[in-house]
Each structure stands twice: as C-alpha cells, then as structure tokens.
Amino acid sequence: MSIPENLKYTNSHEWLQIDGDVATIGITDHAQAELGDIVYLELPEAGRVLQKEEVFGTVESVKAVSELYSPVSGEVIETNAPLCDATETINKDPYNTAWLLKVRVSKTDELDGLLDSKTYSKLLEE
Amino acid sequence: MDITEINESLLRTPLYSVHTDLKARITPFAGWEMPLQYSGILNEVTGVREHSGLFDVSHMCRVRILGSDAGDFIQYLTSNDSHRLTNGTGQYSLLLNDQGGIKDDILQFRISEEEYFLILNAGNARKDLDWILSHKPASVSLEDITRETAMIAWQGPDALKQCASLFKLYYPPLERYQIKKLSYKNQNLLVSRTGYTGEDGCEITAPADFALILWREIMELGVTPCGLGARDILRIEAGFPLYGHEIEEDVFPREAGLAWAVIIDKGKFIGSDAIIENNREKAEKRSIGILATDKTIPRQGYPIIADEHEVGFVTSGTYSPTLKCGVGCVRVNAPYAKAGRTVFVEIRGKLYPVSTIEKHKMLSLSKGD
Numbered sequence: 001m002s003i004p005e006n007l008k009y010t011n012s013h014e015w016l017q018i019d020g021d022v023a024t025i026g027i028t029d030h031a032q033a034e035l036g037d038i039v040y041l042e043l044p045e046a047g048r049v050l051q052k053e054e055v056f057g058t059v060e061s062v063k064a065v066s067e068l069y070s071p072v073s074g075e076v077i078e079t080n081a082p083l084c085d086a087t088e089t090i091n092k093d094p095y096n097t098a099w100l101l102k103v104r105v106s107k108t109d110e111l112d113g114l115l116d117s118k119t120y121s122k123l124l125e126e
Numbered sequence: 127m128d129i130t131e132i133n134e135s136l137l138r139t140p141l142y143s144v145h146t147d148l149k150a151r152i153t154p155f156a157g158w159e160m161p162l163q164y165s166g167i168l169n170e171v172t173g174v175r176e177h178s179g180l181f182d183v184s185h186m187c188r189v190r191i192l193g194s195d196a197g198d199f200i201q202y203l204t205s206n207d208s209h210r211l212t213n214g215t216g217q218y219s220l221l222l223n224d225q226g227g228i229k230d231d232i233l234q235f236r237i238s239e240e241e242y243f244l245i246l247n248a249g250n251a252r253k254d255l256d257w258i259l260s261h262k263p264a265s266v267s268l269e270d271i272t273r274e275t276a277m278i279a280w281q282g283p284d285a286l287k288q289c290a291s292l293f294k295l296y297y298p299p300l301e302r303y304q305i306k307k308l309s310y311k312n313q314n315l316l317v318s319r320t321g322y323t324g325e326d327g328c329e330i331t332a333p334a335d336f337a338l339i340l341w342r343e344i345m346e347l348g349v350t351p352c353g354l355g356a357r358d359i360l361r362i363e364a365g366f367p368l369y370g371h372e373i374e375e376d377v378f379p380r381e382a383g384l385a386w387a388v389i390i391d392k393g394k395f396i397g398s399d400a401i402i403e404n405n406r407e408k409a410e411k412r413s414i415g416i417l418a419t420d421k422t423i424p425r426q427g428y429p430i431i432a433d434e435h436e437v438g439f440v441t442s443g444t445y446s447p448t449l450k451c452g453v454g455c456v457r458v459n460a461p462y463a464k465a466g467r468t469v470f471v472e473i474r475g476k477l478y479p480v481s482t483i484e485k486h487k488m489l490s491l492s493k494g495d
Binding site for chain 1 (some may be wrong): 162163168169418425444445474
C-alpha cells in the first residue's frame, strides 16, 4: 500500500499536498483499494466555499457509494473535472493524476490536525 | 470507510481456502464468509460475458425431497407446475406464503419419481426449511445436503464447451434445465444446465472433499473466478429478481413480473386461493427495468419520480460494465411500468432521467439485438 511521505492524511482516507495556502486533495491508495473499481465521480464547482468535514462530492465504485469530505475549510479554486470521464485513473494513480480538487485554505490552523505518513500508516495497521 | 469485521460464527464453504489463496476479498453474506471479488468486479463481469467464470455458490441451500408422495408434495408446496417435469429436468419456481406473497424463489428438479432436488436462497434457508417441514406429510422426508456438498456455478459463452471437454461429454452436455448425475474421478456429481447470470452454463453439486480439486481443474481451463459482487451485477443486467430486492413476503408474483411461474390451473397449492383473489383486482405495482441516460448510477431504495410525484423506488441498481451505464430494476405504480418512458431517479436530492425498458431486454442491447 503506497503512502507517500510528502503528503498529509486524514483518518477518512483523503490525502493533501500543501503548497503555501493551497491544498491539493485526493483519496488514498487504501481508499481506492477498499472501494474497488471506481465508475462515478461527482466534484463541486470551482468557487464553492467548503467548511471542514463538509461533503464536497461523491465517489462510487461498482458496489459502493462513498461521500467525499473536505479535510479543510476554504474556497475551491480548481477541480480535476476530466477525471469524471476517466474514473479508473483513481484506482491506477490515486496520488498524482487523480487529484480531485485544489482548495485555498482559509483556516491554516486546521492543517495542524492532519496526519503525517507515519501516523496514517499506523492507522491502517490497526 | 469501515473495515468489516468478520464474525467467527460465520460458516465457511468447502472452497474457503481457495478464496484466501486467490486473495479474494471476503465478505459476510447470509451467515457465510463468501468471496466478494478476486481480480476486480469489472474484470470478473467481463470474463463471464465474453468467456466464462466460476462462482462458489456452496452457501445456497440444497435439499433432497424423498418418498413416494414427493411429486404431489412439491406440486402443493410450490407455484410452478412440477407435474410437467420429467426425470432429470428442472424449473424455476416460487414458494408462496398463505397470503400469496413470495417466500422465496427456488430451482426444483425431478431426479426420479421419488426424488426431487431443491435449491433455495442462503438467506432464506432456515425459514424455507421450517416452512417445508411444517407442511410435509409423514410419507415425505427431507435431506439437507448443503454442508456435505459444494456447489459451483460455471457461466459464460464458453462454459458449456469447456464443461463437455472436462467431463468428456458430447456438446451440448445437457439441454436447458436438464440435470444429470455424473461420475467423474469416482466422485458423484450433479450437473444442471442452469445459472443466474444471463449466460449459458451449468451448476455442479459435488462432494465437499472433492470441491477444491474440481475448482482447480476448472480454473486451469482459463475460467475467471468470480465473487458475489460480479454475480449480483450479472443478474441485475439480465433482469433477474433477487429476494430482498425485487421479491419479498409482501410482494405478489405478478408485481415482480413472475406470474409465468405461478400455474393457477394446476390445482390447489399453498397461496393459490390468495393469488386467485388478488388477480381479481388490478395490480397496483409492477416491476420494470431502467437504463440511466447519463453517468448516474441508480441504487436500491432511491425514489422514482414521474409527473412530479413519487411513483416507486429502485429495487436493484448498479453500474453495468456490459452496457457501460447505470442499470436497475424499479417497482412503480402500474401505469408507469411501461417500456420506453422517461422517469426520474432521485439521487442525493437531485433528479436524473432514466428510460424504462423490459427487464429481459437490457442485456440484449449490448448484443445489438
């Protein structure tokens, strides 16, 4: 199970890449493996303002529906809309090409609550 | 996402070790630890539609009904006309309750005049067995062979040819719904040309301690191992009902499109009076298939909206790897159960259009018929 060291994680299996006040968000390798073949993705419009833990979209595998929760508060500045027509990319490359959205973080202290790769790795072992 | 905890009291089929060897994802189902998927559900569904797949269906309940009155008892117990069966043939049938609702859907085979073989849904096994025992006359005996045997479904356009080759039989080895006793490597197998995927194929009941060998021999022919995930999608694509979805104790057969399996003029049977009474009234609900017209996926329980009213709900729904769109089955007020209409499915508060289609025609769309 791949868990890149340069990313931050949540216990609901999202990953974040932090660059200044912009967070790029996706779902982890573990999340895609648990879901199985992903066949549907719904993302928000750019410009939408999200609160921490608000539902921002939906990902569906053949057998399961899973809501996506925003790990941070802030405005959606960009989404990976082409991914909605190539959802199998989330299974193949969850950390790179299959990023879901970029958020301008409004409450940077929320970043302190995120997990590092070691803590997330331990979470998966439990 | 929650990791499912496996309860230790769950039953395991004789093929359990093959599932763990193949790194299947295991899921609890109807009291059994069953494989949900092996290589991935999409790959498994495609394997069955294009070539062949094999499924461990040992969790399904297998019972022999024995005795000189077995035939008359089956005729009274179930809704289809078992007197039409000759030795070595079977049919789809229903167990009805006294109100005419569906207790379970089953396969029934006539092995001989004094021996019938029933296959019941795993989730209904205890309920069905109690029902059968409470109705059977003393002259009929029931033998549950579920735990001493395994059952393998072998399905797909290549399955019967492979089956004929493995067992060294002429092709086709069986007619549809035929069942044969077969001796293979000194083991007694029961092979029927049946299945629940919409593809041709067979189902094999084998002694529990021979199941692993048989499974491996079939896999070596290049057959794709398939889990319950693929099995469910294959039956939805084919428009077949499943207990707990399209059929339940309070659903009449004609509401589920199963009136063809209820033969009223064969004489009195359990539920027949209630069915005759119900047939005098117009059916309120009907079942029909749906196809999504965009990328959305209908799921069980989603409301169906037409003319700005809720007119029913989705009984089964999934993404179809074969049709490359969302498909499903709905139970709606009868006037809306006509093919070729547009109705709406409500998903997370939004309405999406879906077109209605006769259930058995969904799969033929992919074959260009």
